[in-house]
Amino acid sequence: MPQLHRSPTSTPTRSEDRRRNLLITASELFLQQGYDGLSMDAIVAAAGGSKATIYRYFGSKQALLVAVVEYLCEDFIIDLKQLDTSGVELARGLEMILEQLVAVVTSPRHVSFYRLVVNGSAHVPQVGQTWYEHGPKFWHQLIATLLQEQRQRGAIATDASTSEVPAILFDALFSHLTTRTVMLGQTCTAKAFQPMIQELIALVMRRLQVA
Incomplete structure (x- = not known):
């Protein structure tokens, strides 16, 4: 427990x-x-x-x-809070964060949790806001911090906008993961999502005109 x-x-x-x-x-x-x-x-x-x-x-x-x-949100991100991306390249930092997202969302415990959040929100509107504040918003901020650090290191073009990148990355992968695990009831392995992670990172790298 x-x-x-x-x-x-x-x-x-x-x-x-x-x-x-x-x-x-x-x-x-x-x-x-x-x-x-x-x-x-x-x-x-x-x-x-x-x-x-x-x-x-x-x-x-x-x-x-x-x-x-x-x-439960805090419990799911315990390992994420220990993640150190400060000394890695942008692509690797994004990969580390997205791999952790896959590990969390594909766990049977998270499947039950997400169903609880969806159902609970219908009865208690504050449930959805609490989930967002302590779940997705934390992931968004983690990606945003990585992007900010990488820009300071000169790894991102100075005129490239990064404001929407965290939500796009998180939401794209999270939506796909929950569709597979929650809606379709599939048992998925982290390895199965590596191609999608790599494609998302490649799109971001091109979008940000990484030096």
């Missing part, structure tokens, strides 16, 4: 530990049963304690789902 990551210097209080454990338990149950199929009673039965405790920490089932989505 995934664990929430915190700074090694922090010391969680008993209340923080209790909230954390409730969040982890609720996350697993939401992934397994979805929003509609899961009751607060079921969460209490699995996590222990009382329904009043859950309401004290999260306020409502809707607010709990939002917290779960934020937690």
Whole structure:
């Protein structure tokens, strides 16, 4: 079961530990049963304690789902946050980021998560915004930072616009991945998406007139 990551210097209080454990338990149950199929009673039965405790920490089932989505987004990008592209060429940096995206989205856990987000958004609009802020927006920013660093190194033409590149790259690959894994229910390997990754990178390299 995934664990929430915190700074090694922090010391969680008993209340923080209790909230954390409730969040982890609720996350697993939401992934397994979805929003509609899961009751607060079921969460209490699995996590222990009382329904009043859950309401004290999260306020409502809707607010709990939002917290779960934020937690799971952060859990999916733990490895991505450790990715260091500062010393590599542009093509390799893009490849590293997109390969990580493939690894995340093709995992069975993410398939369940994406279905939860889509269904949950229909009941709780804030779910979609939370997913975007802690998911796609983070990937966009990571690509944007790489492009900015590469421009400073002279690897990108000074007059080349990069503002739309992060969204184009992420959205193209993410859409294809979710179509294959979520909509079609296919089990995919990372290797299967290498040709698409390379084609997307080649298009970007030509677009940016890389020196």
